Amino acid sequence: MRSRYLAVLAVSALTCVGAAALVGTGSSITHLAGAAAPSGSSGPVDRTSTAGAIRAAQLRLDRVPADDRTWAQLGAAYVQQGRITADPTFYPKAEGALARSLRLRPEGNVDAYVGEGALANARHEFAEAVRWGRRAASADPYDAAALGVLTDAYTQLGRFDDADSALQRMLDLQPGLSSFSRASYAFEQRGDVPAARAALTRALAEAVDPADVAFCRYYLGQLDFTTGAPAAALEQYRLGLLAQPGAPMLVAGRAAAAAAAGRTDEALRDYADVTARLPLPEYLLEYAQLLVSLGRDADADALYVVLAGEQQLFAANGVQDDLTAAVVEADHGDPADAVRHARLEWDRRQHPLVADALAWALHRAGRDAEAREFADRAAGTGWRNAIFAYHRGMIEKSLGHDDSARRELTRALDINPYFSPTQAPVARRALAELGGHP
Missing domain, CATH: 1.25.40.10 (Tetratricopeptide repeat domain)
Structure with a gap:
């Protein structure tokens, strides 16, 4: 309650x-x-x-x-x-x-x-x-x-x-x-x-401190971006950067929103800047996905090498993060390893993000009946998350549940048509194959 x-x-x-x-x-x-x-x-x-x-x-x-x-x-x-x-x-x-x-x-x-x-x-x-x-x-x-x-x-x-x-x-x-x-x-x-x-x-x-103002503006921008409003997100990031110029989270947010708005050169400059200064896994993954969407696979592969090094550094200093490993392996590595990492994370915590990662890893490993269970768990809180809906839709499609697949893929693109530079186009193609309209 x-x-x-x-x-x-x-x-x-x-x-x-x-x-x-x-x-x-x-x-x-x-x-x-x-x-x-x-x-x-x-x-x-x-x-x-x-x-x-x-x-x-x-x-x-x-x-x-x-x-x-x-x-x-x-x-x-x-x-x-x-x-x-x-x-x-x-x-x-x-x-x-x-x-x-x-x-x-x-x-x-x-x-x-x-x-x-x-x-x-x-x-x-x-x-x-x-x-x-x-x-x-x-x-x-x-x-x-x-x-x-x-x-x-x-x-x-x-x-x-x-x-x-x-x-x-x-x-x-x-x-x-x-x-x-x-x-x-x-x-x-x-x-x-x-x-x-x-x-x-x-x-x-x-908020009084500039860092706090920037923090709030960033998360307001994230709410806008994840609900399909990149122009509104860009304005929040702009206001945040006025408070704290160069703040990495705002630069990364601006990069994602600029890419969604078709301002690719600006997005690439911002991602290059922020990953050089603060190579967080989420920034490296976003940058790599943008590069892949542009056909620059070799440049993306170099970022995955950096990401692997960052994961090793975090692990050496006591940080447990099988979730990132599961996400990377599911789309860019060995699906069996993705399942292994996702299960290790699930054993530690039953958060919707982990349920979604495990669902997608199982799907990529060809285990869609199991995947569906965890995709349902990820959706259980009502979170309006385009990635969750996309993953659920692709799992339903693989199971031959065309009506459910159409519904979930439509939902993903309704929530945020820009949710991923690599996966949003896949969602559109899959929906077209099912006779749906993005």
Whole structure:
């Protein structure tokens, strides 16, 4: 059942005037830098960036090495820096700093518990994140950050009732950017796009820091793009880049929307820029798909080599990510390996994204009867996701269920006709073969 504050947000979508991983903001880091900065330091400290927060904490610990709270704050900053830079070597540093904090104060150390939960989420150890989040919430029931850890972990585990309960408590305690943006993702997964947009608009109204404004604009743009409105998405990305010039997520979003709008040269420039600066798997995959759609298979293959190296780096630093491997192998490698990776991920968490990846891997391996079960599970929350509908439609087509296939492929193209530069044309051809009209 939808919770109290979430229901209010859903209703507000009807009147709100306005324009989805784990959610995080820069606000807590700015606060962290202020809390950790030493007095009388020998030089200026950048208090507006995660790097500044790290330096401030390090300076403080040079003076007061037994400060358990600053060790916890340093660990949290390392986690955030790992996420921002896509450099997982920050995670072992975070692990060391948080362990030091817990050695100094093993009981009641809420900051360290929250930091451990954030680290577990970053490494995709979501069950472990729940353990730390519960410990933090038990020690301090009024700590909103602990509830954010729990919301993120429960969401990725597919435990949506538990996620709603944690999010409701977070909204009650601290209605602001972090909680509203998480509410937006909750609505999006249910297929309630107006409510998701309303929640993000509320988050934007709370944003002051340029990074937070950019964050909100990016996700508003993502909602526009994934619902088939690339021009509206481009405007959100433009506004976000005014707040934070060069922000990688906005540049990547602009690239995808530009490609959908037929501005291929701009898209290629943006993808080349963002993948050089921040080679996240999703950016590399999007860039590779665009290159394949242009017949530049050799260039795309080079990106898959980079992606494989990134996956090895993340694995070496404790990040569990069989989902990316499953997605890559399903379309560009060995379908049997795709199934193996997808099942490993499913054993850890039953999220719709994982169900969809497993469905597609099984389909590519020729196991459509099994694939259909997981495609149905992916669609179970009502998420308006064109990729889900496309995969489901192709599975139904392979099973000879022509009516269902037509319905799902039509739905995919209705949701977002630009959902993939390589797969959207396949969807159109398949629909034409079935006598449908995109």
